Amino acid sequence: MKTRLYLLAHGRSGDKGNDCNIGIIARKEEWYPFIENTVSAGEVETFLKPLAEGPVERFELPKLGALNFLVRNALGGGGSKSLRLDAQGKTYAQGLLKMPIEVSDDLWKEVQEFWGDRMPNISTD
Amino acid sequence: MIRIASASGYWGDWSQAPGLQIRSGPIDYLVLDYLAEVTLSIMSRQRAKDPNTGYATDFLTDVGTLLPEIVEKKIKVIANAGGVNPRSCAKAFLNIAREKGLSGIRVAVVEGDDVLSLLNGRPDDPAIASLTADEKPYPEVQDRLTAAHAYLGCAPVVEALQADADIVITGRVSDPGLFLAPIVHHFEIAGDDWDSHAFGTVVGHILECGGQASGGNFLGGWETVPDLDRLGFPIAEVHDKSHATITKHESLGGLVNEAVVKEQLVYEIGDPKMYATPDCYADFTTIQLSDEGDNRVGVAGVKGNGRPEKLKVAGYYEDGWMVSGQISYPWPDAEKKAQAAGELLKKRTINLTGDVFEEWRIETVGYNACHGNLSTSQSPDEVTLRVAARSQDREACEVLGREFSPLVLTGPPGATGFAGGRPRPSRVHAYWAGLIPRDWVNPRVEVLEL
Numbered sequence: 001m002k003t004r005l006y007l008l009a010h011g012r013s014g015d016k017g018n019d020c021n022i023g024i025i026a027r028k029e030e031w032y033p034f035i036e037n038t039v040s041a042g043e044v045e046t047f048l049k050p051l052a053e054g055p056v057e058r059f060e061l062p063k064l065g066a067l068n069f070l071v072r073n074a075l076g077g078g079g080s081k082s083l084r085l086d087a088q089g090k091t092y093a094q095g096l097l098k099m100p101i102e103v104s105d106d107l108w109k110e111v112q113e114f115w116g117d118r119m120p121n122i123s124t125d
Numbered sequence: 126m127i128r129i130a131s132a133s134g135y136w137g138d139w140s141q142a143p144g145l146q147i148r149s150g151p152i153d154y155l156v157l158d159y160l161a162e163v164t165l166s167i168m169s170r171q172r173a174k175d176p177n178t179g180y181a182t183d184f185l186t187d188v189g190t191l192l193p194e195i196v197e198k199k200i201k202v203i204a205n206a207g208g209v210n211p212r213s214c215a216k217a218f219l220n221i222a223r224e225k226g227l228s229g230i231r232v233a234v235v236e237g238d239d240v241l242s243l244l245n246g247r248p249d250d251p252a253i254a255s256l257t258a259d260e261k262p263y264p265e266v267q268d269r270l271t272a273a274h275a276y277l278g279c280a281p282v283v284e285a286l287q288a289d290a291d292i293v294i295t296g297r298v299s300d301p302g303l304f305l306a307p308i309v310h311h312f313e314i315a316g317d318d319w320d321s322h323a324f325g326t327v328v329g330h331i332l333e334c335g336g337q338a339s340g341g342n343f344l345g346g347w348e349t350v351p352d353l354d355r356l357g358f359p360i361a362e363v364h365d366k367s368h369a370t371i372t373k374h375e376s377l378g379g380l381v382n383e384a385v386v387k388e389q390l391v392y393e394i395g396d397p398k399m400y401a402t403p404d405c406y407a408d409f410t411t412i413q414l415s416d417e418g419d420n421r422v423g424v425a426g427v428k429g430n431g432r433p434e435k436l437k438v439a440g441y442y443e444d445g446w447m448v449s450g451q452i453s454y455p456w457p458d459a460e461k462k463a464q465a466a467g468e469l470l471k472k473r474t475i476n477l478t479g480d481v482f483e484e485w486r487i488e489t490v491g492y493n494a495c496h497g498n499l500s501t502s503q504s505p506d507e508v509t510l511r512v513a514a515r516s517q518d519r520e521a522c523e524v525l526g527r528e529f530s531p532l533v534l535t536g537p538p539g540a541t542g543f544a545g546g547r548p549r550p551s552r553v554h555a556y557w558a559g560l561i562p563r564d565w566v567n568p569r570v571e572v573l574e575l
Contacts, residue, residue, distance in 0.1 A: 010344040010345035010346075010384065010388065011344060011388065011391065012337075012342070012344065012388040012389070012391060012392045013392075014392055014393040015162070015393070016393055016395065017162070017256075017257070017259075017260070017556060017558055018259065019257075019259075021391075021392070021393045021394060021395065023388070023390075023391020023392060023394070024391075025345070025384065025387045025388065025391060027345065027384075047499070048499075050497040050498035050499060051496065051497050051499065057396075059396055059397050059398070060410070061390075061391070061397050061409060061410050061412075062410070063410060063411070063412060063413060063414075064387050064390060064391070064409075064410075064412060064414070065387070066387060066390075066391050068391050068394060068395075068397055070395055070396070072259060073259065076484075076486070077484075078556065079162055079163050079554065079555065079556040080163050080166070080447075080551075080552075080553055080554045080555075080556075081444065081447075081515070081553050081554075081555050081556070083447060083449065083484055083485070083486035083513035083514065083515060084486060084488070084494075084513075085488060085490060085494040085495065085511055086494070086495050091495040091496065093344065094344065094495075094496075095495065095496040095499050098496070098499055
């Protein structure tokens with residue numbers, strides 16, 4: 001089943017100079033190992049290429065069920081120099097959560113159960 | 126146990142928060158953070174025009190007005206509202222106290238973070254390093270710096286609390302250090318007790334962005350957060366030097382659960398094993414959260430590992446001008462028309478100014494402004510064109526600002542929503558982060574009494 005990371009994780013992002021920190025958190029602790037195995041630094045770097053030059057470093061926080069991505073050269077100069085609407089990378093976590101992922105039928109069932117009738121309508125086109 | 130209440134996450138945060146924190150339940154400390162990376166640069170420009178300015182004036186209006194209640198409830202206030210001029214901020218605050226007929230108020234001023242003249246006296250000094258490899262080397266920026274502030278740790282704030290200050294007004298004390306200070310003071314934490322410093326730093330990191338730790342900006346279920354109109358900012362009940370409960374006043378809105386706290390924990394942390402402040406390295410991978418009931422999250426288990434040898438410095442220099450403006454386009458072909466209008470505006474500007482711009486940005490809000498080509502949106506029914514550019518030439522930025530309104534009659538059809546006058550150029554405050562030896566910086570504490 002093809003879906004997007006957003007259904008399995010939430011997160012928050014912000015700036016440090018011209019770098020962006022993107023923290024991604026498993027919505028259920030049991031999903032953390034899958035996310036850790038699936039979302040590598042390399043894939044994030046490729047996916048975010050239109051937004052950020054990189055490189056991307058990944059850090060694991062298994063006790064929090066979270067990953068932190070330090071994305072270098074991400075904000076078009078950072079601070080007040082950046083010309084971007086989102087000069088501080090506040091929306092980058094939500095951008096990264098658009099990442100398409102492939103989940104097993106079993107995991108997809110868990111995802112459906114987790115969301116119930118709150119399940120967002122997320123296109124994978 | 127002490128209760129530390131957060132009431133501001135940056136300069137411009139919610140002015141109702143301090144009043145709600147003070148009036149909705151018991152607290153011991155009210156702590157307010159006003160300083161983001163670029164704030165000090167803006168404040169130093171203000172001070173250059175008027176030597177009595179350069180601090181967060183919101184602090185006077187939002188907290189000064191509450192002073193009689195703060196005094197009555199014996200709440201201690203700690204704020205880095207002093208910006209680049211903590212002394213003037215403290216004096217203005219004392220004036221408010223005087224006007225309200227209060228006396229016996231002790232206001233501590235924490236200074237010593239301003240290192241501009243120190244740096245100016247040490248050109249090409251190899252002891253001054255860049256924070257990261259991507260940062261320019263110091264010699265490339267040394268002649269241009271207009272402000273430079275070292276991040277102070279919690280020590281001078283602890284000293285102020287020990288001197289029985291009621292209100293502590295600081296310059297650039299690190300954000301978590303403002304919250305760590307009352308913990309170190311109350312639990313008499315030893316200077317080399319790194320685990321306890323790291324614990325207090327983690328508590329500070331959770332609280333330093335205000336409502337972000339009690340349901341604001343919460344992606345993990347924003348639509349489930351109750352009563353954001355009366356958002357209760359986060360409060361830490363610190364039980365001892367290794368265990369705290371993050372909560373909020375029961376009667377207020379918001380949400381404190383593990384998912385909310387986790388989002389704040391992973392916010393802007395870099396390497397989580399080595400979260401660096403002037404006070405310690407905190408290892409965020411050791412944090413143990415626990416569910417302690419409705420709107421109560423336990424924080425424990427935090428390990429620390431020494432402290433950085435050098436202090437971080439935030440340096441600023443002016444680097445030309447920028448201007449940005451917006452104008453909207455409807456269906457049909459909203460995005461195409463916006464893109465064409467953006468290119469047109471750029472051409473018309475350059476026809477007049479020549480190619481004097483360092484960078485251009487043409488983006489369509491509603492289509493690709495936030496996430497660029499990650500966007501999966503179909504053609505939207507309406508978009509807002511946003512054009513921004515940067516140049517050393519202020520006049521060229523003025524010209525660009527004047528080119529927006531003519532688009533209404535002379536560009537693609539349907540341009541609307543252009544109001545509020547011509548966009549004006551603003552100064553670009555470039556940011557330089559460096560490291561300097563710790564012993565170059567001498568924090569100073571002085572208590573002013575009314």
